[in-house]
Amino acid sequence: MSWRAHRKAATVISLSITLCALFYWQSNNIHFQTSSCGCGSCPKENEDEGSWFSKRFNASFHPLMSRNSSVLNEKASKWWKGLQPFQGQPDYRVVVEKLFKLIPDKEYYRDGSPDRCRVCSVVGNSGNLKNSHYGPLIDASDFVLRINKGPTKGFEQDVGSKTTHRIIYPESAVDVDNSTHLVLVAFKPLDMEWLINVFTTHRVKHTYTRVKSTLQANTSLIMVINPSFMQYVHEAWLKKNGHQPSTGFLTVVLALHICDQVKVFGFGANKQGAWDHYFERIPPSFKTGGHKGSFEYDMIKELDKRDQIEMYRGW
Ligand SMILES: *[C@@H]1O[C@H](CO)[C@@H](O)[C@H](O)[C@H]1NC(C)=O
Ligand SMILES: *[C@@H]1O[C@H](CO)[C@@H](O)[C@H](O)[C@H]1NC(C)=O
Ligand SMILES: *[C@@H]1O[C@H](CO)[C@@H](O)[C@H](O)[C@H]1NC(C)=O
Ligand SMILES: *[C@@H]1O[C@H](CO)[C@@H](O)[C@H](O)[C@H]1NC(C)=O
DSSP states (O other): OOHHHHHHHHHHHHHHHHHHHHHHHHHHHHHHHHOSSSSSOOGGGGOOTTSTTTTTOOTTSOSBOOTGGGOOOHHHHHHHHTSSOOTTOOOHHHHHHHHHHHSOOOOTTOOOOTTOOOEEEEEOOBGGGTTOOOHHHHHTSSEEEEETTOOOTTOHHHHOSOOSEEEEOGGGOOOOOTTSEEEEOOSSHHHHHHHHHHHTTOOOOBSSSBOOSOOOOOGGGOEEBOHHHHHHIIIIITTTOSSSOOHHHHHHHHHHHHOSEEEEESOSOOTTSOOOBSSSOOOTTOOOSSOSTTHHHHHHHHHHHTTSSEEEOOO
8 A cells, every 4th residue: 555545544544533432422412411311212301391291290299208298288188188088087197107107208219310210110900911921021120010909920921020019009908028119099097097007906997998907018118109299190180080090090100200211001991992900800881990981091192192101002
């Protein structure tokens, strides 16, 4: 090669290196400037102020109750107390104080940052999970949130085996293993009283129906949904449709608040249009899962359309 050719080659190479470096620096810089989370994509940051999502999602509501955040403002207090007949209910402040003697007083999951990529699977109980083979996909998430009784044993191939959080209310409670967070949705102060009682005196055996008077769960992992958060979901998300949000819908919004990416399984009808559970037969007249007609389900579909969640329908 001639001296001139050498020099030309050297110039081309150094120019390429410079361009690559510049491009790398720039793309990193762009990444650094706009990423609110550490995942490949952070759906929440794609929303402009005033968008459908931004009008509903409000990060100032923290889903999980701490002693500090347990103080309800007048609106939340009135709403929550109106959900169920209030006579004979224990005093809210007293019961909350007792509760935090049993469970940790923590501000959970306020750790969102450009370094955090928390992927969550919310697993509903719809019959559309049958033969879906979603098990491994569900288990690959950091958090797997399950709802009410939805079992894993015997259904691992379709629903997975991992459960990091199980969202329940007293009438739907089941035992969980010692590494699962039991998450209580309390519709009344008696529900919090019940939670304390299942680990202490076992005295609460009845709410509006029979409830378990003992429960297996690791008390240091128990969490309680803040009634203020429930009121926010009812007002901002459901526009006050229905009496109260369902456990399933609360869990989807909970996941939007504490996770960076959300996958949703087991919501809605099966392929035949029937609403049933993957683990039990339910009479065709008893529509569940959808709750509140289809308003909640429409919200979930809209979240999917906007890529705020990834919905897996099983068909
Ligand atoms: C979020 O909620 C807080 C507390 O209720 C309120 O002050 C604030 O205006 C809300 N933000 C948006 C964007 O709606
Ligand atoms: C509760 O709030 C007080 C006053 O704002 C603060 O000093 C304290 O650290 C908070 N407690 C927790 C556990 O965050
Ligand atoms: C409860 O969970 C904590 C925190 O993960 C763990 O250290 C502890 O061993 C668990 N307790 C039992 C009885 O398994
Ligand atoms: C937690 O549960 C597992 C599985 O049941 C058991 O092997 C382990 O000993 C338990 N840990 C504690 C600290 O109780």
